[in-house]
Amino acid sequence: GESVGLHLPTLSVQEGDNSIINCAYSNSASDYFIWYKQESGKGPQFIIDIRSNMDKRQGQRVTVLLNKTVKHLSLQIAATQPGDSAVYFCAEKRGGGADGLTFGKGTHLIIQP
Amino acid sequence: DAGVTQSPTHLIKTRGQQVTLRCSPKSGHDTVSWYQQALGQGPQFIFQYYEEEERQRGNFPDRFSGHQFPNYSSELNVNALLLGDSALYLCASSLGDLRTEAFFGQGTRLTVV
Numbered sequence: 770g771e772s773v774g775l776h777l778p779t780l781s782v783q784e785g786d787n788s789i790i791n792c793a794y795s796n797s798a799s800d801y802f803i804w805y806k807q808e809s810g811k812g813p814q815f816i817i818d819i820r821s822n823m824d825k826r827q828g829q830r831v832t833v834l835l836n837k838t839v840k841h842l843s844l845q846i847a848a849t850q851p852g853d854s855a856v857y858f859c860a861e862k863r864g865g866g867a868d869g870l871t872f873g874k875g876t877h878l879i880i881q882p
Numbered sequence: 883d884a885g886v887t888q889s890p891t892h893l894i895k896t897r898g899q900q901v902t903l904r905c906s907p908k909s910g911h912d913t914v915s916w917y918q919q920a921l922g923q924g925p926q927f928i929f930q931y932y933e934e935e936e937r938q939r940g941n942f943p944d945r946f947s948g949h950q951f952p953n954y955s956s957e958l959n960v961n962a963l964l965l966g967d968s969a970l971y972l973c974a975s976s977l978g979d980l981r982t983e984a985f986f987g988q989g990t991r992l993t994v995v
Contacts, residue, residue: 803984812886812972812986813925858924869915869927869940870974870984 781879788849790876792842792859799861803870804833804844806855813858816844846878854880884909886975886987894993895963903958903990907975913937914956915984916948917972925972931956932978960992968994 782788794802800821805813817828819835819842826833832845842859856877860870887906895901907914913932917925927940931950950956954975960967970991976984 805986810988812988815983815985818983860924869917869930869938870925871927872917872924874922874924 778874779877779879781881782849783881784849784851786849788844788846788853788878790844790846790857790859790878792844792873794840794842794859794861796861796863797837797840799863801862802833802835802842803860803862804831804842805858805860805872806853807858807875808855816857849878849880851880851882854878886973886985888971888973888987888990890990891988892991892993894995897963897965897994899963900959900961901963901992903960903971903973903992905956905958905973905975905987907954907956907973908985911975911977911985912954913976913978914950914954915974915976916956916958917974917986918942919970919972919989921969928958963994965994968992 803818804816806816807813817831817833819826819833824835830847834843846853856875858872858875860872862870885908889904905914915930916928918928919925928942928946929939929948930937931948934950945961947959970989972989973987974984976982
């Protein structure tokens, strides 16, 4: 099975509320994690990344939390807006070398008006 | 500053044919990675090119090959197309090691009939 996965395939939130998208990974050797947003018909768009020597990183309206003890990653989006509707992927990069990113299946975030 | 550009945007091929997809990386980037994204799935790593050589490869058959040119642009070639090769093919560029922000293009939608 895949080492990167998401707990929920679809997440529906009210506009203005905060969203939390979760991700589990199984390879403790992974040292770099990225969240991507993909809108219909477009390529993945970088949101935020975090390295394994950190447990939290904040961007504009987004926060990524990394819990290495339970191999869990989450993306928090503050004050969700209609433009946040998309599929969100977490991705990991394993170990050294030039490994590509390993993506999970994605979570579809739906914003209710 | 142009981002990652891919061509063509859409392509229809017949089973058994060969196809070439093209990618121009973001200005300043020297590393190109290719991904295959089936409908409803996360992207799957095909291979990565750096300094005109394939540096790492995912779990894809030899029918998938690539090339990187001195100007860092890249091509993905797929021979003996199968119906299962129908997917969105994404190119991502980065600077050096992929533990830096990777930018994706819009992708090429390949349909094999």
